[in-house]
Amino acid sequence: MIQHPVRVDLPAHLRTLAKITGEVSLEIKGPITQRTIIDALESRYPALSGTIRDHYTQQRRPFLRFFVCEQDISHESPDALLPEAIARGTEPFLIIGATAGG
Amino acid sequence: MSSVRLLVGTRKGAFIITSDGKREDWKINGPHFAGWEMYHLKGSPADPNRIYASQSNSWFGQIIQRSNDGGQTWEPVGNKFSYDGVPGTHQWYDGTPHPWEFKRVWHLEPSLTDPDTVYAGIEDAALFRSTDGGANWTELSGLRGHGTGPHWAPGAGGMCLHTIILSPSDPQRIVIAISAAGAFRTDDGGQTWRPINQGLRSAHIPDPTAEVGHCVHHIAMHPSRPSTLYMQKHWDVMRSDNSGDTWHEVSGNLPTDFGFAIDVHAHEPETIYVVPIKSDSEHFPLDGQLRVYRSRTGGDEWEPLTRGLPQSDCYVNVLRDAMSVDTLDTCGIYFGTTGGQVYASSNAGDSWFSIARDLPPVLSVEVQTLA
Numbered sequence: 001m002i003q004h005p006v007r008v009d010l011p012a013h014l015r016t017l018a019k020i021t022g023e024v025s026l027e028i029k030g031p032i033t034q035r036t037i038i039d040a041l042e043s044r045y046p047a048l049s050g051t052i053r054d055h056y057t058q059q060r061r062p063f064l065r066f067f068v069c070e071q072d073i074s075h076e077s078p079d080a081l082l083p084e085a086i087a088r089g090t091e092p093f094l095i096i097g098a099t100a101g102g
Numbered sequence: 103m104s105s106v107r108l109l110v111g112t113r114k115g116a117f118i119i120t121s122d123g124k125r126e127d128w129k130i131n132g133p134h135f136a137g138w139e140m141y142h143l144k145g146s147p148a149d150p151n152r153i154y155a156s157q158s159n160s161w162f163g164q165i166i167q168r169s170n171d172g173g174q175t176w177e178p179v180g181n182k183f184s185y186d187g188v189p190g191t192h193q194w195y196d197g198t199p200h201p202w203e204f205k206r207v208w209h210l211e212p213s214l215t216d217p218d219t220v221y222a223g224i225e226d227a228a229l230f231r232s233t234d235g236g237a238n239w240t241e242l243s244g245l246r247g248h249g250t251g252p253h254w255a256p257g258a259g260g261m262c263l264h265t266i267i268l269s270p271s272d273p274q275r276i277v278i279a280i281s282a283a284g285a286f287r288t289d290d291g292g293q294t295w296r297p298i299n300q301g302l303r304s305a306h307i308p309d310p311t312a313e314v315g316h317c318v319h320h321i322a323m324h325p326s327r328p329s330t331l332y333m334q335k336h337w338d339v340m341r342s343d344n345s346g347d348t349w350h351e352v353s354g355n356l357p358t359d360f361g362f363a364i365d366v367h368a369h370e371p372e373t374i375y376v377v378p379i380k381s382d383s384e385h386f387p388l389d390g391q392l393r394v395y396r397s398r399t400g401g402d403e404w405e406p407l408t409r410g411l412p413q414s415d416c417y418v419n420v421l422r423d424a425m426s427v428d429t430l431d432t433c434g435i436y437f438g439t440t441g442g443q444v445y446a447s448s449n450a451g452d453s454w455f456s457i458a459r460d461l462p463p464v465l466s467v468e469v470q471t472l473a
Contacts, residue, residue, distance in 0.1 A: 013162060047178040051162040055182050063161040097161045
């Protein structure tokens with residue numbers, strides 16, 4: 001099976017922290033899940049460790065959401081396989097910061 | 103020629119404000135880390151170009167930044183603060199046990215001698231130390247584990263370890279303060295700790311003279327007299343002349359003894375500064391008049407310093423880490439407000455001027471006096 005790069009779209013603050021612009025493209029071997037994507041992201045960009053999921057609980061931070069293919073999968077298991085469109089890189093894995101203001 | 107560099111942490115980024123030794127013309131550089139809460143930035147006394155910064159927000163948690171060039175460039179370092187062993191519980195607001203949970207770093211205190219060693223005071227209250235420039239952090243767990251930890255409870259702002267004082271005369275001695283647990287001291291480099299709250303009286307707790315439970319807001323020390331400590335408690339300004347073994351009140355003629363910030367003149371160990379705040383329910387100056395109070399007698403006798411400060415319609419607060427002093431011949435005093443102003447005095451408080459008027463709410467101000 002040919003592995004395609006997984007595309008990840010980060011919130012602006014995390015792009016600044018990781019010193020990147022635009023989408024991130026990650027080569028991931030094996031199943032494509034929330035966990036394997038974030039593992040790969042933290043491995044490539046250590047500054048992001050602890051910013052998307054808690055260091056200790058490994059739980060998603062409460063003010064972040066994961067969107068794929070127009071679906072909110074934030075409450076899915078971190079080990080659930082993601083849609084083929086994410087694995088093939090035709091759709092990005094979106095990490096979204098909760099809107100807040102006032 | 104000497105110069106000064108202010109490290110200003112705000113709710114929405116950090117600013118570096120500089121001037122030459124005349125302290126007349128100021129340059130504001132920033133925001134650094136725009137949009138993030140910058141609880142505290144502090145430079146190493148051993149290498150002023152080494153600066154540590156605490157960066158956090160509710161979305162992405164805690165980041166520690168380090169600069170090796172005086173704040174021109176930064177790099178994120180370690181942000182993993184793991185409590186030692188099983189964290190256990192402290193008291194929650196309703197008195198029930200609540201597990202210790204890391205929330206943020208309130209204060210960073212670089213070692214007096216080693217630029218790679220730095221202490222971090224965190225919420226929920228604990229003290230951490232890094233000896234590799236912030237890459238890795240280890241809890242000094244003797245503090246939470248000395249016995250009273252399960253009885254500590256948060257103040258309204260959270261259960262934060264906000265004050266870290268390293269003794270210049272005894273490298274084994276550290277004094278820390280926690281809201282709302284009180285002050286604690288180690289004399290063996292952080293292995294063992296004990297409460298140092300004798301003499302504090304807090305009417306808002308069940309036992310006003312309890313061993314722990316006092317809402318200490320800040321403590322200051324003059325490096326030439328490390329055994330003399332000045333404390334701004336929730337209410338009351340206090341003094342100790344035996345490294346915290348006992349305290350006595352020196353609020354004297356202050357119009358209100360509630361407040362957060364307290365500091366000591368760089369060259370006069372008996373000259374201290376506070377910013378009286380009306381009350382714990384009205385966090386602004388009395389009568390809309392922003393006044394620093396100075397005592398030249400180590401407390402009890404206070405004079406208001408008003409020249410250059412707003413004396414009407416001023417309803418800002420000055421937070422605990424938002425006052426600092428430089429060490430130039432005529433001591434400079436600096437403080438920031440929740441209204442985004444940074445005020446400076448180049449004559450030990452006799453008169454004041456604004457060096458920044460419209461920053462985000464100021465959380466911390468530290469000044470470096472550079473050769």
